[in-house]
Structure formats: structure tokens, C-alpha cells
Amino acid sequence: MRAGEKLPPLTIPVTRTLIIAGAVASRDFQDVHHDAERAREKGSPDIFMNILTTNGLVGRYVTDHFGPTSVLRKVAIRLGAPNHPGDTMVLTGTVEEVDGDTATVRVVGSNSVGDHVTGTVTVTVTAMVPASGGAS
Numbered sequence: 580m581r582a583g584e585k586l587p588p589l590t591i592p593v594t595r596t597l598i599i600a601g602a603v604a605s606r607d608f609q610d611v612h613h614d615a616e617r618a619r620e621k622g623s624p625d626i627f628m629n630i631l632t633t634n635g636l637v638g639r640y641v642t643d644h645f646g647p648t649s650v651l652r653k654v655a656i657r658l659g660a661p662n663h664p665g666d667t668m669v670l671t672g673t674v675e676e677v678d679g680d681t682a683t684v685r686v687v688g689s690n691s692v693g694d695h696v697t698g699t700v701t702v703t704v705t706a707m708v709p710a711s712g713g714a715s
Contacts, residue, residue, distance in 0.1 A: 580682050580704060586644045586672035591636060593628065593690065595664040601632025628662035633696050637686050640670045641700045645682075648705045652681065656698030666690045672700075680704055 591597075602612035607629045610617035618626045634654055642649045662668055668688045676683040681703045688696040 580645070580674060580677055582674055582677055584674040586640070586674075586684065589640050589643070589670040591668045591670065591688075593662045593664060593666045593668055595626065598626055598628045598632070598662070598664060601635065602629050605629065605631035605635075607631060623661065623663075625663045628695075630656070630658055633658065633662070633688070636668075637670065637688065637696060637698070637700060640672065640686065641684055641702050644672070645702055645704045650703045650705070651700060652703055653701040654698070655700075656686070656696050658696055659694045660690060660692035662690055662695050666692070668695055675699070680706075 599613045602608070609629070611621055611623060612618075612626055612629050615625050618624075634656060637656055638651050638654055642651065668690045670686060670688045672684045672686045674682050675685050681701060684700045684702060686696070686698055686700055687694055
């Protein structure tokens with residue numbers, strides 16, 4: 580873990596199921612996240628992903644990279660272009676700063692319209708402790 584380190588990109592197909600399941604799982608029942616007709620009535624071409632789903636995907640991206648001992652300390656994101664079904668979001672990241680076992684990672688998630696999400700994630704990575712055990 581060092582400043583300037585690039586995380587490998589993660590490509591996420593934005594499916595109708597992902598959008599709706601994320602909204603339901605986060606108890607966000609706003610119709611624009613599950614009802615295409617209502618979303619169109621409100622000026623959107625289709626349903627779109629909610630911020631809680633995006634937040635979870637950003638967190639997953641960082642912890643998948645740093646491994647099972649990583650702990651998210653802070654996620655500060657801002658939404659931009661909406662994620663609609665049929666698009667693809669590509670998450671990229673760069674370690675901006677390292678302080679001991681804690682890093683700040685700049686994350687961007689882009690789709691065909693532009694940047695869906697930008698922000699920073701603070702993550703702590705602790706060393707794995709070997710499991711004790713064995714026969715006596």
C-alpha cells in the first residue's frame with residue numbers, strides 16, 4: 580500500500596435487477612428506483628441507481644482490493660451522471676495518501692454518460708493473525 584498505487588478497474592454491469600435489489604435492500608422505496616413509468620413521468624429516461632447502492636459498490640471495490648482484514652473508516656462520495664439499466668459502470672481508484680496502516684483512496688465510477696460517482700474512501704488494513712491450532 581503506497582501513495583500513487585492504482586487499483587485495477589472493476590466493471591459493473593448496471594442491470595435493472597441490481598438497481599431494484601439495491602434500492603429494496605437499503606429500504607429506499609422511492610418509485611424512481613423501481614418503476615420505469617413513474618421515473619419517466621418525473622423526467623428520467625428510466626429507473627436509476629440510488630446513492631446507497633453506489634456507496635456499497637464503492638466500499639466493495641476498495642475492500643475487495645485490500646482484502647479481508649480491511650475496514651472502511653470513511654466513505655465520502657458525490658453522485659453525478661445517473662446509472663441506468665443497460666449501462667456499465669467502471670470503478671477506478673488511486674491511493675492518495677498512506678498513514679501507517681490507513682490509506683485514503685480516490686475513487687471514480689464512470690458510465691457512458693460521464694462520472695456517476697467521485698469521492699474518497701479511508702480504509703485501514705491490519706495484518707492477518709495466523710490461526711492457532713493443531714494437534715497436541
